[in-house]
Amino acid sequence: MHSLRGLYAITDSHLLAGERFMPWVDAALAGGARLLQYRDKSADPARRRDEATQLKSLCEYYGAQLIINDDLLLASELQVGLHLGREDGCLGEARQQLGDQAIIGATCHASLEFASEAQEAGASYIAFGRFFQSVTKPGAPAATPCLLEQARKQFHLPIVAIGGVTLHNAPQLISSGASLLAVVNGLFGAPSPAEVERRARGFSELFQTL
Numbered sequence: 642m643h644s645l646r647g648l649y650a651i652t653d654s655h656l657l658a659g660e661r662f663m664p665w666v667d668a669a670l671a672g673g674a675r676l677l678q679y680r681d682k683s684a685d686p687a688r689r690r691d692e693a694t695q696l697k698s699l700c701e702y703y704g705a706q707l708i709i710n711d712d713l714l715l716a717s718e719l720q721v722g723l724h725l726g727r728e729d730g731c732l733g734e735a736r737q738q739l740g741d742q743a744i745i746g747a748t749c750h751a752s753l754e755f756a757s758e759a760q761e762a763g764a765s766y767i768a769f770g771r772f773f774q775s776v777t778k779p780g781a782p783a784a785t786p787c788l789l790e791q792a793r794k795q796f797h798l799p800i801v802a803i804g805g806v807t808l809h810n811a812p813q814l815i816s817s818g819a820s821l822l823a824v825v826n827g828l829f830g831a832p833s834p835a836e837v838e839r840r841a842r843g844f845s846e847l848f849q850t851l
């Protein structure tokens with residue numbers, strides 16, 4: 642079984658446009674990201690398949706797990722993990738289609754009830770957030786570190802914290818119970834691959850010390 646603890650890097654089609662895509666992602670994985678989510682909202686299935694296929698090889702090289710956002714068909718085609726939000730389809734069906742071993746994550750916003758439903762439906766992890774201001778998804782419902790503490794007591798599943806996570810605020814989330822920190826801008830907003838790698842290493846080291 643995969644260890645679901647550490648940095649969870651999430652791609653962004655604006656931050657990682659064109660030439661940046663592979664070097665920036667490579668740097669995140671080199672810095673220790675354990676999970677990588679391919680999050681691309683464009684309606685270009687051929688490009689999405691192509692990019693996700695490249696990411697799958699890169700993840701295999703680094704021993705990381707690839708997760709596809711929203712798209713069960715693509716996850717099934719590549720035989721990789723899947724992240725589903727509240728409006729992204731039925732988690733139970735996804736579990737049936739992808740099998741027992743697949744990593745399937747569920748958005749729970751700030752709701753322990755959503756988390757309970759996700760657990761029942763066979764989720765591999767439950768994701769709460771946003772915890773801080775997020776430039777990537779400013780309208781996402783807000784959650785607090787206190788919710789993480791409650792979730793930690795109530796659930797045995799790995800807990801993901803997402804939304805405005807940076808090296809500065811990460812320790813508080815890990816201390817409150819987060820097993821994985823999902824990061825877009827705090828990682829891929831960096832000006833160079835070297836800085837992406839430095840930040841990824843910084844996030845990863847926090848999980849060894851806290």
Ligand SMILES: Cc1ncc(COP(=O)(O)OP(=O)(O)O)c(N)n1
Pocket residue numbers: 649678680710711724725726727728729746747748768769778801803823
């Ligand atoms: C790890 C993780 N947590 C939450 C989300 C948000 O999913 P969703 O609510 O479906 O929103 P979109 O990302 O699809 O805009 C996520 N992607 N990953």
Ligand SMILES: Cc1ncsc1CCOP(=O)(O)O
Pocket residue numbers: 770771774775776777778781803804805806823824825826827
């Ligand atoms: C997809 C998503 N869901 C809740 S917040 C968020 C965006 C996370 O991106 P960032 O790390 O840039 O705030």
Ligand SMILES: [Mg+2]
Pocket residue numbers: 710711724725726727729
């Ligand atoms: Mg979604």
